[in-house]
Amino acid sequence: MNRIDWNALDETARGEALARPAQSRADELRRGVEQIIAAVRERGDAALRELSAKYDRCTLDAIEVDEAEFAAAEASLDPALKAAIHEAAARIELFHRAAAPQPMGVDTAPGVRVERILRPISRVGLYVPAGTAPLPSTALMLGIPAQIAGCHQVVLCSPARADGRCDEAVLYAARVTGVHKVFKLGGAQAIAAMAYGTTSVPKCDKLFGPGNAWVTEAKLQVSANPDGAAIDMPAGPSEVLVIADAQANPAFVAADLLSQAVLPRRCWTRWRSKSIGNVPNCRVAASRRRRWHRAARSPSIRWRRRSR
Numbered sequence: 001m002n003r004i005d006w007n008a009l010d011e012t013a014r015g016e017a018l019a020r021p022a023q024s025r026a027d028e029l030r031r032g033v034e035q036i037i038a039a040v041r042e043r044g045d046a047a048l049r050e051l052s053a054k055y056d057r058c059t060l061d062a063i064e065v066d067e068a069e070f071a072a073a074e075a076s077l078d079p080a081l082k083a084a085i086h087e088a089a090a091r092i093e094l095f096h097r098a099a100a101p102q103p104m105g106v107d108t109a110p111g112v113r114v115e116r117i118l119r120p121i122s123r124v125g126l127y128v129p130a131g132t133a134p135l136p137s138t139a140l141m142l143g144i145p146a147q148i149a150g151c152h153q154v155v156l157c158s159p160a161r162a163d164g165r166c167d168e169a170v171l172y173a174a175r176v177t178g179v180h181k182v183f184k185l186g187g188a189q190a191i192a193a194m195a196y197g198t199t200s201v202p203k204c205d206k207l208f209g210p211g212n213a214w215v216t217e218a219k220l221q222v223s224a225n226p227d228g229a230a231i232d233m234p235a236g237p238s239e240v241l242v243i244a245d246a247q248a249n250p251a252f253v254a255a256d257l258l259s260q261a262v263l264p265r266r267c268w269t270r271w272r273s274k275s276i277g278n279v280p281n282c283r284v285a286a287s288r289r290r291r292w293h294r295a296a297r298s299p300s301i302r303w304r305r306r307s308r
Contacts (some may be wrong), residue, residue: 020239032215038204040192045199051189058160058184063200065166067181070175073168081169085136089176092144097221123202125194125229126179127209128158130186133211134167137259141207143177154179155194155204159186187211188218195222195229203229210235 008262014223039047045063047060052060074082079141105115129135146154156179158166166184183201185193191211195218197203207219207229216235222228240260244253 011016029213029217030221033214033221036188036214037192037196037218037221038196040125040189042286045201046192048185048189048198048201051187052160052185052231055187055189056159056165056177057162059166060160060164060184063183063185065171065184066279067163070171073171074175077172082172082249085169085176088137089140089173090142092140092149096148113231115134120152121205122151123153123155123204125204125207126150126154126208127157127190127194127211127215128170128174129209129211129215130159130161130170131212134158134170136169136173138209139170139173139179140177142193143174143179146208147178153181153202155202156182157185157190157201158182159192188200191222195225196227206230206232206285208224208232239284250298 006017009017011250036051041050048063049060052058089218094249101116101118103116104116105113107113124144124146126139128138128142139158143154143156154177156174158170160166162186166182171182181202183190183193185201189299191207194207207222211219219231220234223231238260240256242253242256
């Protein structure tokens, strides 16, 4: 964690401190993703197993998560974590139900009626990363809107660990949100599988979810292909700036910072406070939360104090 005194910086140093991470689509990345997509389209499940062994270092006997794995995941989780997942799910659902668009109609002229008609996408594919850290929150924030929309089938992909299993909290969150099928797949190969379909993975109409540069590139490529799938957007790198005064709750500040810091290093995490006394308090809170959540281990947080 880097601490910066804003008042001690000149304009050049301030600019460097606020510099956003550059985004690029390197030719090597494009070609690598093209090869992965081509392999999945040509050889289906066999290519998925080979790519999982190569990139995730796991051997997949079955690509789809079965009922026994869901049950084992639920049984292994701490009751407090399961309660937190349910509480988060309820809050997310409350917001999305309130924010959901509604059908409407208006007569703009005699005999002319203009309407907005809402229909759910038939089959959607959700991608939940697990490279830097498992993200059950992503499963909730993708799965709940799909459930509210009434999508007929919801498919979710998340990378398997070396033991060939998905993260237990991600599986539990997927079950809470009513996801129909979960596959132990990550990276560009997961995007290709959902976009074009394989023997095991159904072809999806639209893909949602964040990911690393390989996932983002894969989403861009499949969305540009008429035989591929639509996408939500190319995600990341994301940015968070927390502005806190002396009255801010250090635990809340730390939680907001660390929720961003589990993402890849090129993501941008900053905190500004004009209260120097807040710095050690937030450091302590962040340290405690990192012990509670081993995944939050990124050094990318920058602590900044300013007087105005």
